[in-house]
Amino acid sequence: MGILIGLLVPLGILVLIAVFVIGIYNTLVRLRNQVDNAWSQIDVQLKRRHDLIPNLVETAKGYMKHEQDTFTKITEARSRAMGAGNVADAAKAEGALTDALSKFMLVVENYPDLKANANFLSLQETLTSTENKISFARQGYNDQALFYNNKIQMFPSNVVAGMFSFTKRDFFEIENEAEREAPKVQF
Amino acid sequence: MWELIRVNKRNSVLLLGAMGTVLLILGFVLGMVFARGNPQAGWVGMFVAAIIWLVMMGVSLSAGDQILLASSKATPVTPDVHPMLFNVVEEMTIAANMPKMPKIYIINDPAPNAFATGRSPETASVAVTAGLLTKLNRDELQGVMAHEISHILHRDILFVTLAGVMLGSIVLISQVFLRGMFYSSLGSRRRYSSNREGGGQAQAIMMIVAILFAILAPIFAQLLYFALSRKREYLADAGAVRLTRYPEGLAGALEKIAGTDVNMESANKVTAPMYIANPFRGKKAMNLYSTHPPIKDRIRILRNMTHGAAFTDYEKSYEQVTKKKTVVPASALKPEEVAIRDASGESKSTQTARQQARQVGDLMRTVSQFAFVTCGCGLKMKIPPNYKHNKVQCPRCKKISDINASD
Numbered sequence: 001m002g003i004l005i006g007l008l009v010p011l012g013i014l015v016l017i018a019v020f021v022i023g024i025y026n027t028l029v030r031l032r033n034q035v036d037n038a039w040s041q042i043d044v045q046l047k048r049r050h051d052l053i054p055n056l057v058e059t060a061k062g063y064m065k066h067e068q069d070t071f072t073k074i075t076e077a078r079s080r081a082m083g084a085g086n087v088a089d090a091a092k093a094e095g096a097l098t099d100a101l102s103k104f105m106l107v108v109e110n111y112p113d114l115k116a117n118a119n120f121l122s123l124q125e126t127l128t129s130t131e132n133k134i135s136f137a138r139q140g141y142n143d144q145a146l147f148y149n150n151k152i153q154m155f156p157s158n159v160v161a162g163m164f165s166f167t168k169r170d171f172f173e174i175e176n177e178a179e180r181e182a183p184k185v186q187f
Numbered sequence: 188m189w190e191l192i193r194v195n196k197r198n199s200v201l202l203l204g205a206m207g208t209v210l211l212i213l214g215f216v217l218g219m220v221f222a223r224g225n226p227q228a229g230w231v232g233m234f235v236a237a238i239i240w241l242v243m244m245g246v247s248l249s250a251g252d253q254i255l256l257a258s259s260k261a262t263p264v265t266p267d268v269h270p271m272l273f274n275v276v277e278e279m280t281i282a283a284n285m286p287k288m289p290k291i292y293i294i295n296d297p298a299p300n301a302f303a304t305g306r307s308p309e310t311a312s313v314a315v316t317a318g319l320l321t322k323l324n325r326d327e328l329q330g331v332m333a334h335e336i337s338h339i340l341h342r343d344i345l346f347v348t349l350a351g352v353m354l355g356s357i358v359l360i361s362q363v364f365l366r367g368m369f370y371s372s373l374g375s376r377r378r379y380s381s382n383r384e385g386g387g388q389a390q391a392i393m394m395i396v397a398i399l400f401a402i403l404a405p406i407f408a409q410l411l412y413f414a415l416s417r418k419r420e421y422l423a424d425a426g427a428v429r430l431t432r433y434p435e436g437l438a439g440a441l442e443k444i445a446g447t448d449v450n451m452e453s454a455n456k457v458t459a460p461m462y463i464a465n466p467f468r469g470k471k472a473m474n475l476y477s478t479h480p481p482i483k484d485r486i487r488i489l490r491n492m493t494h495g496a497a498f499t500d501y502e503k504s505y506e507q508v509t510k511k512k513t514v515v516p517a518s519a520l521k522p523e524e525v526a527i528r529d530a531s532g533e534s535k536s537t538q539t540a541r542q543q544a545r546q547v548g549d550l551m552r553t554v555s556q557f558a559f560v561t562c563g564c565g566l567k568m569k570i571p572p573n574y575k576h577n578k579v580q581c582p583r584c585k586k587i588s589d590i591n592a593s594d
Binding site: 034038045133136137140144 | 270271274275277278279281282283284325432
């Protein structure tokens with residue numbers, strides 16, 4: 001009888017610990033997936049912006065004969081962003097694209113004919129929204145990454161994280177000051 | 188935000204526990220009274236009360252959101268009806284890292300208002316009135332939708348459903364009892380007086396206790412419910428600012444909502460706590476029965492947030508404006524720096540009330556699948572969906588137009 005209890009008690013404790021560790025492990029995996037998902041959401045929105053540009057340029061071109069320079073900048077930044085080989089180049093090109101687009105939206109104010117075009121108005125709303133979605137996706141990623149990083153560093157989940165090598169995620173930060181200001185699209 | 192959700196869940200459980208206790212005691216007391224003081228009937232009464240509550244909860248969890256949306260006359264809409272609304276909701280879904288966009292409904296009502304409903308973030312719906320869509324600019328609409336998404340994130344929608352059902356059960360049971368008492372006492376007064384002297388007295392006392400309890404229980408439950416729902420409005424405001432990084436958007440929207448003195452036709456007392464602002468006007472601004480905090484305070488708190496958009500900034504601003512303590516649970520207040528962004532710059536041109544009314548009408552006709560035909564003379568004709576012919580005659584210039592051509 002005594003031997004049986006002596007065996008069962010440590011066994012019970014071991015099972016409890018195992019259940020506990022499995023629970024934390026699953027939470028960490030779920031959080032990591034959420035961070036990955038939030039990251040991919042940024043790419044989804046950037047791609048949406050790339051798809052939008054040809055249509056936008058096509059609609060606006062006819063009305064804005066004197067703004068060839070702006071259009072070239074937009075198309076160039078877009079093709080550089082799409083063809084970028086590494087993350088740093090892509091981020092730089094996307095930054096340039098954001099700049100070019102916000103300049104374009106400023107210039108639009110001088111073309112009342114264009115602003116009366118229903119097709120353009122709907123494109124303009126889509127563009128505003130896409131710019132917003134890009135910055136909200138970045139914000140959402142940072143929130144999610146912060147929560148995940150906190151979880152990895154705090155006891156007791158840090159022990160499990162160490163055992164299965166969950167690593168911290170970097171925050172999304174915009175390098176140059178100019179782009180930090182950019183998300184406001186003026187109409 | 189996750190700490191906030193945890194605290195919210197705990198508070199919900201506490202409140203539901205308290206209301207559940209009231210419900211069960213009510214059942215017990217009434218059961219005893221019906222059986223003339225037999226405690227065993229008290230247990231039966233408690234059992235019956237629990238069954239009533241379970242049935243009502245089953246219905247409201249499986250179809251509560253559909254019932255609510257239908258009774259508010261909300262129509263589900265597709266993105267082409269109002270692209271900006273869909274964009275704004277999607278933006279907030281992304282910012283909140285929600286797994287799925289909520290379903291979107293429009294209510295044909297000129298009073299600006301909005302609510303969210305559903306059991307979980309996956310099954311949530313948001314509804315906005317046509318009046319809201321025509322009165323607000325993009326930033327303001329974003330603020331309102333962020334407030335609703337915050338309700339979804341904080342699990343307030345589930346809480347309101349559960350607490351509403353509990354309150355409903357308590358009100359139902361005590362109403363049935365009180366009315367039953369009223370009618371039966373009219374017909375059977377003589378029976379009581381013919382009882383033995385002592386038993387009659389004990390019964391009379393118990394009867395009074397039961398009546399008192401039946402009157403007080405719903406009031407007590409309502410006070411609990413409303414107190415917590417007021418607090419959740421503040422929390423949803425704080426969440427909205429954190430999502431949008433732009434307090435002025437929601438503040439401007441609330442100001443416009445406060446500025447209208449139209450009651451919502453499709454709202455009632457039970458659904459009132461779900462709306463972003465109280466759908467009924469003209470009553471006293473603030474008392475124990477208010478489902479919402481005073482809208483002026485909410486605006487002042489938002490406008491007072493000049494340093495950042497984190498929960499800590501909202502808490503600080505709340506304390507400065509209301510001179511009260513802690514609206515955000517302490518465990519959710521972690522130091523973080525959240526900068527406020529600039530206005531998006533897009534401002535809606537100032538419209539006259541008449542233009543806005545016309546826009547509301549057009550929006551609702553689009554929702555109910557009207558076709559629009561613009562005649563050569565400039566007149567815009569609205570063709571109802573049950574109009575069977577392909578051609579229509581312009582009432583002004585008598586020209587015949589093709590309906591499908593301009594659709």
